[in-house]
Amino acid sequence: MIESVFAFGQGALGYIVPFLLVLTVVIFFHELGHFLVARWCGVRVLAFSLGFGPEIIGFNDRHGTRWRLALIPLGGYVKFYGDENAASAPDRDKLASMAARDREVSFYGQSVGKRAAIVAAGPIANFILAIVIFAMTFWLLGRPVTEARVDAVQPNSAAERAGFQPNDVIVSINGGHIESFSDMQRIVSISAEQQLRFEVRRGEQTIPLTAVPELQEKKDSFGQVHRVGILGITRSADASQVKHQSYNIGQAFVAATEETWFVVERTLGYIGGVVTGREKADQLSGPIRIAQVSGQAAQIGIDVVINLAAVLSISIGLLNLFPIPLLDGGHLLYYAIEALRGRPLSDRTQEFGFRIGIALVLSLMLFATWNDIIHLTTL
Known part of the structure; x- marks a missing residue:
C-alpha cells in the first residue's frame, strides 16, 4: 500500500513539476511585457506577482515594486498605481482625490493609447517568446x-x-x-x-x-x-x-515566425470549427491535461518541453486577446470604445462587463477541466 502511494506521488510530481516550470516561464514573460511597457510609459508598478494568494517570498526593487512569488501558481499579475485590484480595475475614489503628479504615474492617468499598449504588451510578449524559442531550436538543432x-x-x-x-x-x-x-x-x-x-x-x-x-x-x-x-x-x-536542414540565425527567425503563425492559424481554425459545429469541443484542454502532456514531454526530452513552452505561450497570448472583459482583449475592447466615444464607458457598464467576463472564464475553465477528467477516465 505504501509503495503504491509512493509510486503515485512520484508520478504526480513527474507531471506537476514540468507543468509548473513551463507555466511559470510563460506567465513570467507575459507579465514582463506588461511591466516593461508600463515602465517605459512612466507608470508606477506596485507589484509583480507570479501566482495568486499569500506571498511565499518577495522583495522590493529600487523603484518600489514588490516582486513576489505567491502560493497559487496558476497565473500572475502586475498591479499598477491607481488599480483597485489585480485585474486592473480602477480605484475611482483614489483617482478622484489623487494629486496631479500622482495621477501622471497612475495607469488610468495615461492616454488611451498608452493604456492599450501596456495591455497588449502581455500577449505580444508571449508571441515573441514563442518565436525566440522556435528560432533558437531551429538555429541550434535544425530539423x-x-x-x-x-x-x-x-x-x-x-x-x-x-x-x-x-x-x-x-x-x-x-x-x-x-x-x-x-x-x-x-x-x-x-x-x-x-x-x-x-x-x-x-x-x-x-x-x-x-x-x-x-x-x-x-x-x-x-x-x-x-x-x-x-x-x-x-x-x-x-x-x-x-x-x-540547418538554418542561419535569420532563416531560423523566419521559420520560427511561420511556425508561430501556423499554431495561431490552427488554433483559430479549431475554435471556428467548434463554433460552426465542424469540430468537437472535447479537445479543449485544462490544467490537468496540460500537466499530463508536460510530464510526458519531460520524459521524451528537454527539447520537447521547450517546444511545448512555445506552444503554450502562443495559446496563452491568443487566449488573452479574446475580447472578453477581465482578459487583456476585454480591456482593449473597452479602450477601443473609449477612443471612438471620446470618453470611457461608465463604471457600472464596465463592472457589468467584468462580471460577464468572470462567468465566461470560469465556465471555460470548468468545461476544460471536465474534458480533462473525461480524458483521464478513458485512458
Whole structure:
C-alpha cells in the first residue's frame, strides 16, 4: 500500500513539476511585457506577482515594486498605481482625490493609447517568446526534412480518388510552395472536407490534382485525440530519404515566425470549427491535461518541453486577446470604445462587463477541466 502511494506521488510530481516550470516561464514573460511597457510609459508598478494568494517570498526593487512569488501558481499579475485590484480595475475614489503628479504615474492617468499598449504588451510578449524559442531550436538543432514524395496510396482514400500515384512529388498546395512532407501534412491536417489544389511532379511533368481530405480522429504521441484531415498517402520510412536542414540565425527567425503563425492559424481554425459545429469541443484542454502532456514531454526530452513552452505561450497570448472583459482583449475592447466615444464607458457598464467576463472564464475553465477528467477516465 505504501509503495503504491509512493509510486503515485512520484508520478504526480513527474507531471506537476514540468507543468509548473513551463507555466511559470510563460506567465513570467507575459507579465514582463506588461511591466516593461508600463515602465517605459512612466507608470508606477506596485507589484509583480507570479501566482495568486499569500506571498511565499518577495522583495522590493529600487523603484518600489514588490516582486513576489505567491502560493497559487496558476497565473500572475502586475498591479499598477491607481488599480483597485489585480485585474486592473480602477480605484475611482483614489483617482478622484489623487494629486496631479500622482495621477501622471497612475495607469488610468495615461492616454488611451498608452493604456492599450501596456495591455497588449502581455500577449505580444508571449508571441515573441514563442518565436525566440522556435528560432533558437531551429538555429541550434535544425530539423529533419523529408521530401513530399508519395510512397504509397491507400485504397479508397481521398488521394486515390484524386488520382495520386506512387513516386509523385507534391510541389505546391493552393499555390503555396511545399518543401517537405511535413509541410504537406500540416496543410492537409487543417483542411478536412475542404477542396485543395495540388501540383505534383510526375516524372518530367507537373500535373494538377484536386483532393478533399477526409475528417478522421487520430492520436498523437501523447495520447491526445485530434480530428484532422487525412489524404491517404504514406511516405517512405527509409532513413536515407530524411535530410537534416540547418538554418542561419535569420532563416531560423523566419521559420520560427511561420511556425508561430501556423499554431495561431490552427488554433483559430479549431475554435471556428467548434463554433460552426465542424469540430468537437472535447479537445479543449485544462490544467490537468496540460500537466499530463508536460510530464510526458519531460520524459521524451528537454527539447520537447521547450517546444511545448512555445506552444503554450502562443495559446496563452491568443487566449488573452479574446475580447472578453477581465482578459487583456476585454480591456482593449473597452479602450477601443473609449477612443471612438471620446470618453470611457461608465463604471457600472464596465463592472457589468467584468462580471460577464468572470462567468465566461470560469465556465471555460470548468468545461476544460471536465474534458480533462473525461480524458483521464478513458485512458
